[in-house]
Amino acid sequence: MTKNAASTENKILVEQEKGVLSLSRRKFLNYATAASGIVLVAAGCKKDDNSILSEGVDLGSGDVGILNYAYALEQLEAAFYIQVIATPYANITADEKALLTDIRDHEIAHREFFKAALSSSAITSLEVDFSSIDFTKRESVLGTAKAFEDLGVSAYNGAGPLITSKDYLTLAGKIVSVEARHAAFIRDLINPGSFVGSDVIDMNGMEISKSPSMVLSVAGKYIKTKINASNLPS
Amino acid sequence: MNLLNIFEQIEKADPEFNERINPRRAAIKNMAGFGTKVAMSALPLALGSLFQKAYGQTQPTDVNAILNFALTLEYLEAEFYTMGVATPGLIPAGTPDVAALTQIRDDENHHVAFLKSVLGTIAVAKPTFDFTAKGSFNPFSNYDVFLALAQAFEDTGVRAYKGQAPNLVGNKTVLGAALNIHSVEARHASHLRQMRRARGANQKPWITGKDPGGLPAAAQPIYNGEELDTQATVKITGIVANGVTISQSAATEAFDEPLAYGDVLTIAKLFITG
Known part of the structure; x- marks a missing residue:
């Protein structure tokens, strides 16, 4: 430098x-x-403070680890929206359903892209746990969607600087802005005009990044499969 | 126990700790990397030959030049919204549009202030803007034109930051900051596209193909290239999973595309007079 x-x-x-x-x-x-x-x-003097993250499915190390991390999050999002569209919440409007179907398809595209790109390095399919979500209620569904989308953006932003390949970084960049478009849309559905807020940006008007350990501690509630992120770059 | 373990401990007690301390933490971790360029490790996946496109003809390689490029775009956006919000009668009074555009104005001004502070004396001066593009547009007397230009600027901004990100690989702090602005621009773009959609524009918060969403023909270069539906040799259109077949529209919407430095400047220069 x-x-x-x-x-x-x-x-x-x-x-x-x-x-x-x-x-x-x-x-x-x-x-x-x-x-x-x-x-x-x-x-x-025992270094075991990563124990929560060091058992289960190993995301791997280096750029592959970061891509598997993204793949894990896309699996979660895709599974969520597949359920949302399979069992739409009460009084969903045609417009909401159409756009949520778009998002479902985007997340499936992201998931399948990572699966194909990672090939034999890809982690297994994760088992999700949506027992805390009431798919019949708009508030529960959109609240979860907001949490997932905002989390996804902060996760990609936090992981981007850890990527060493320009090609992979570009790919992550192509996806994160679409997640941000989703996030803004979902937030506006819940509360019009809330596309950005002090919960996601700082006083410089910049998105707040989250580290993999922070992201997985939130996402873990919805993923039954244990994920080992201990080999990710930092 | 090392310093990083302490951070882990504090993070457990205060989940937001990392958000606040991350810049310094990153600096500590980056120390070893100072003076060295992160080596491109051998790609473990069969994706090495992707992105053969050279994004940019006269692409600057210096970090400060890239930040000055970003600052120029932020100046443009900040002045545009500042003027729009200050123009009496432009934004329909008593509508949520006032708060939304004020929020975006503030974000853009914050981005300007941030980049200026970072660049200090080497920050480029604010150019003189002509948002009519020599009389082609009347954004401050026609609200729909104002929103159209706003969308054009935001969608361009998203592509511009995305185009520069790879040139910042290995510089965690600068790259992190650029990504944190990039996603905010995407949130703005999403909202502006919804605002225009509510006023009749046939488009969605995401970009379908290279559709300019009813923007004038002059805006087409902003969307050219967005129709890409093969990512890293993986054809996205036609993927079948969970009983869903990914359409070409969804395939293009799911991935935003970068825009080269030169192409962004060509667009921005329409509005710069000096």
Whole structure:
């Protein structure tokens, strides 16, 4: 990296820091708890804090790991929308059904693309758990759709910088903006005008990324199959 | 125990911690990579020969030049919305459009401020814009034209950032920031396309084929290339799964395409007079 680029990078860090909110008191209390946990772990000196993520289906390492991570999320989204269209919620409008069918097809296309591209490196089909979703209710379905789409965008954004191949990064970029289009649409269905919000962007008007461990801890509620993300790049 | 383990611990107690600290954390992890270009590892998959297209004729390779390119586009968007929101009678009063366009205006101005701060003294100055493109459009007296240009700018912005992302591979912080703007532009595009759809435009929040969604012919270059339905040698049209056959429309909608530096500049220059 050139000296210029390094200096640019430092300035980005500073500006991003300005764009984030200060800690709330509750957060501070949580920190206190975390801090004591750190002391204990340090005393025990046993590195097993990734245990939740280090058993089950192994996503793999490097770019393949990131692509399998994306494949896992697309499996989840596709399975969700397949169910949404198979058992539409009460009083769904023709327009809503048409556009949700579009999204279903996009997610199936993403899933099948990764499956084909990964070929023998692809992880197995994941078993989903949608028991917490009431597919007969619009609020439950759209609320879950919003959670999945926003999560997907933050996941791709968080994983993008970990990709080393330009081709793979471009592919991820082609998909993430479509997920963002979905996310904005779903959010507008729930609450018109909420296509962006302070829950997904920071004070610089930039989307908030999430790391694989954060994403999988949220998505895990809907995936029965255990996923091992411990070999992903970071 | 190393520093990264501490981050993991804190993350468990405060799920948003990573979001706030990520830039610094990334910097710490990137330290070892400073001064080295991330090597393209041998591609483990049979996808190496994809994207033979050269995206860009005079593509800058310097990170700051890429950021200045992004800043130029953000200047354009920010000024466009700032003028639109400030024009009395343009946006129908008492409609949700006012809040939506104000939100987008603010996001774009934040992007400008962010990029200017990052670039400091080497930031390019704001160009002089002519949003009529020498009298071709009247966005500040015709609301539909205003929305059409807004959609054109957002869809172009999405493609422009996507086109530059590969040139930032290996620079996690800058790439992360670019991606975080990229998806916000896509959210804007989605909403603007819905706003125009509600006013009769035959289009959806996503781009179908290379359909310009009722935008004037001059806007066609913004959508050319979006009709691609083969990704990394995988033909998307006709995929059959779960009893669904993926149509060509869905195949093109499911993947947004990048736009080359030169092509983006050609579009932007229609609105730049100096």
